[in-house]
Amino acid sequence: MEFSDHEHLHTKIILVIITSLTAILVCLNVLSYRAYLDYLKSRNIVGTSETVWSAGFGGQLLLEVLLTLPHPNLACFGVQMHVYNSIINATYIQRLNEIMNLLQLAKLAVVIRFVMVTSSFYDCSAQRVCSMYGIKPTYAFVIRSFMRKFSFRVVAISFLTSLFIFAYALRVAERPLVSILPPDQLTFDSFGDSLWGVVITMTTVGYGDYFPRTIIGRCITLAMCIWGVFNTSLGVISINKYLQLSFLENKAFSTVRRLLARNDMKKDAMTLIGRVAELMRRGKRVSDHQVFELRKYVNTFKEGRRGYESLRDEASNLSEEFQRQSVFILSEIRDYAQQQRKLAELFGNLEKKIKYFFEDEM
Numbered sequence: 628m629e630f631s632d633h634e635h636l637h638t639k640i641i642l643v644i645i646t647s648l649t650a651i652l653v654c655l656n657v658l659s660y661r662a663y664l665d666y667l668k669s670r671n672i673v674g675t676s677e678t679v680w681s682a683g684f685g686g687q688l689l690l691e692v693l694l695t696l697p698h699p700n701l702a703c704f705g706v707q708m709h710v711y712n713s714i715i716n717a718t719y720i721q722r723l724n725e726i727m728n729l730l731q732l733a734k735l736a737v738v739i740r741f742v743m744v745t746s747s748f749y750d751c752s753a754q755r756v757c758s759m760y761g762i763k764p765t766y767a768f769v770i771r772s773f774m775r776k777f778s779f780r781v782v783a784i785s786f787l788t789s790l791f792i793f794a795y796a797l798r799v800a801e802r803p804l805v806s807i808l809p810p811d812q813l814t815f816d817s818f819g820d821s822l823w824g825v826v827i828t829m830t831t832v833g834y835g836d837y838f839p840r841t842i843i844g845r846c847i848t849l850a851m852c853i854w855g856v857f858n859t860s861l862g863v864i865s866i867n868k869y870l871q872l873s874f875l876e877n878k879a880f881s882t883v884r885r886l887l888a889r890n891d892m893k894k895d896a897m898t899l900i901g902r903v904a905e906l907m908r909r910g911k912r913v914s915d916h917q918v919f920e921l922r923k924y925v926n927t928f929k930e931g932r933r934g935y936e937s938l939r940d941e942a943s944n945l946s947e948e949f950q951r952q953s954v955f956i957l958s959e960i961r962d963y964a965q966q967q968r969k970l971a972e973l974f975g976n977l978e979k980k981i982k983y984f985f986e987d988e989m
Contacts, residue, residue: 642701642724649698649731656695656737659744660688666751691737697730712804714840719803729796729843740766748772778865786858790829793851794821800844813837815844829855885935892931899924 660679667673673682706723743749748769757764773781801815808814813836815821824837828851839845872880902924906917 639701639704642699642704645698645731646700649695652695652734652737653692656688656691660684691740694733694736697727697733699724699727699731703727710841712840715804715808717807719807719841721803725799725803726843728799729847732792732796735792743769746773774861778861779869782858782861782865786829786862789851789854789858790822790825793825793829793847793854794818796847797821797825797839797844797851800841800847801839804840815839825851828852830859831855888931888935892928892935895924895928895931899928 664673664677664679664682664684667682668675668677679685679688703723708721708723709718710721711718743766746769747753749764754764757768762768795818798815798818798821801821805814805816813820815824815837820837827834827837828848831852839848899921902921906921
């Protein structure tokens with residue numbers, strides 16, 4: 628909105644609003660770490676005299692504040708830089724608030740952290756479970772849990788979101804060249820053209836009709852290429868995982884295959900028996916062609932029977948694996964019941980000691 632003079636008032640109002648929201652976001656970051664520290668104190672994980680810095684969260688808090696602070700503001704309003712571009716052999720005007728507008732996209736890291744912290748894999752119950760198994764509920768654990776449970780959904784949402792984010796960033800970075808390039812040149816002036824360029828780049832197609840000309844635009848395109856390859860690889864893995872059958876689905880699939888193979892074997896047997904009965908009813912000498920046909924039916928029946936027997940062997944292997952898993956689960960249940968009995972005995976002895984203690988006091 629700094630391109631036209633009659634919109635300067637609207638621009639300044641928007642910049643004040645952005646600055647106010649950024650200050651609120653910084654305060655919320657500090658308060659969230661304070662609240663998390665109070666929770667750790669209530670669980671006796673850290674001492675009551677610990678602060679955010681002494682507890683080891685100061686560096687992380689400082690990093691999030693530094694990621695949150697960059698934003699378009701009134702101090703940068705109207706500040707311009709003349710930048711020479713060797714690709715088009717011309718000088719263009721780069722506004723400082725446009726760079727700050729790109730830097731404020733780092734706030735997405737804070738948004739991602741908020742989503743992870745408020746998820747069910749990072750709440751109090753998840754932290755208690757992790758402490759039982761001797762692991763720390765880190766952000767890496769939350770990401771792995773999301774990819775394990777919602778892999779396809781996470782990849783789809785991240786891909787669609789990154790399309791619009793990269794398209795917006797590329798349009799902001801390349802728009803200063805629109806006024807100095809010839810009209811016949813393909814530029815990122817419209818959001819639709821930017822979105823098309825991002826889709827082609829992230830899917831590693833690369834037609835070359837739209838390409839960045841500024842240094843900032845090329846840096847954004849480099850990040851886009853790396854993220855596109857990474858996201859595409861995750862998409863392939865997620866689709867492969869989605870198409871895999873579970874244990875019970877595999878059992879059902881094997882049973883259906885056996886039924887189909889048995890029906891096909893019955894049809895082949897009926898065809899063979901019918902052909903032999905027809906030859907016997909005629910009572911004539913069998914020709915070589917008829918012998919060849921009969922052998923073909925016999926071979927078809929043998930192949931169907933071998934296929935059915937192989938499926939039976941596979942089903943027996945699955946049954947053995949199911950039995951082994953059942954034995955393992957039963958042993959785990961027995962161990963758990965034994966632990967429960969030991970805990971009950973321990974609490975019973977503790978209750979008796981407490982009762983004796985109060986009786987002695989009285």
